[in-house]
Amino acid sequence: ENIRVKQVIGEIIENFKFVNPEFRMLTRLEISDDCVLPVQKNHFQQMMIIILDNAMKYTRDQKEIRVSAAMETGLLAISVMDYGMGIPEDELYLVTNRFYRVDKARSRKHGGNGLGLAIAKRLMEGYAGELQIDSVYGEWTKVTLRFPYKNEPAAGSGKEV
Ligand code: ATP
Numbered sequence: 001e002n003i004r005v006k007q008v009i010g011e012i013i014e015n016f017k018f019v020n021p022e023f024r025m026l027t028r029l030e031i032s033d034d035c036v037l038p039v040q041k042n043h044f045q046q047m048m049i050i051i052l053d054n055a056m057k058y059t060r061d062q063k064e065i066r067v068s069a070a071m072e073t074g075l076l077a078i079s080v081m082d083y084g085m086g087i088p089e090d091e092l093y094l095v096t097n098r099f100y101r102v103d104k105a106r107s108r109k110h111g112g113n114g115l116g117l118a119i120a121k122r123l124m125e126g127y128a129g130e131l132q133i134d135s136v137y138g139e140w141t142k143v144t145l146r147f148p149y150k151n152e153p154a155a156g157s158g159k160e161v
Contacts, residue, residue, distance in 0.1 A: 002036040003044055005029075005069060005076065012048045013067060020056055028068040037076060037147055043123050050116040051080045051143045057110045058141065059084030071149065079144040086137040095133060096121040120145075 006029050013025050037044070055065045062083040069078045087095060087102055094100045101114040117131070124131045128148050135141040 001040050002038050003041050004033075005031060005035045005037055005078070006033055008041060008044060009048070009067065009069065009078070012045060012052070016049075016052050016056075022063050023056060024064045026064065026066045028066070028070075030068070030070045031076065035076070037149070039127055039147065043126075047120045047123055047145060048078075048080075050120045051145075054116060054143070055080050055082035055084070055141070057112070058082065072146070074149060076147045076149040077144050078147075079142050081140060081142040083140045086139050086141050087133065087135040088137045089135075092133055092135060096131065117143075 009027070009029060013027060017023065017025055052065065052067075059065070059082045064083060066081040067079070068081075069076065071077075091100075091102050095102065096117045097114075098118040099114040100118075101112070117133075121131045124145060124147075130144075130146045132144040132146065133141065134144070
């Protein structure tokens with residue numbers, strides 16, 4: 001299955017805004033309209049929902065989320081950034097572990113089990129991609145999904161018109 005990245009991100013953001021209208025969503029999708037990825041749509045949606053949901057849960061009064069997409073050499077990077085509580089540097093490598101949550105007491109009030117990012121990371125590995133987390137504690141968090149990307153359509157896939 002191939003997804004049209006721009007279109008699918010657009011749908012996910014529209015759904016997110018419908019449910020969370022208090023958020024300002026800023027998007028910067030620097031990819032062409034016909035950019036496609038060989039990813040199952042429900043997998044892509046699940047990963048995006050996990051990281052958008054986190055961006056929303058762990059933000060404070062700054063209700064703004066930035067979604068961007070850009071080509072890097074051989075890769076397509078999609079990221080979600082929030083200006084919330086951030087993640088301490090020494091815990092960055094831990095938050096994709098199953099059941100790991102920063103500051104248990106504080107996190108409890110936001111619900112969740114600490115599974116979302118572990119699931120997203122596994123899914124990315126299934127596509128030979130990567131999930132990267134950057135953060136400045138107390139300021140912002142940026143979660144980036146990097147997919148291998150070939151400019152040519154995959155052999156035999158034909159070209160949609
Ligand atoms: P759930 O199982 O519902 O996804 P969760 O949000 O706790 O629960 P993860 O998505 O795996 O689980 O996130 C793990 C931890 O990483 C969170 O508990 C939180 O402490 C931290 N975290 C994740 N995203 C962010 C973010 N955008 N800003 C700050 N902290 C974050």
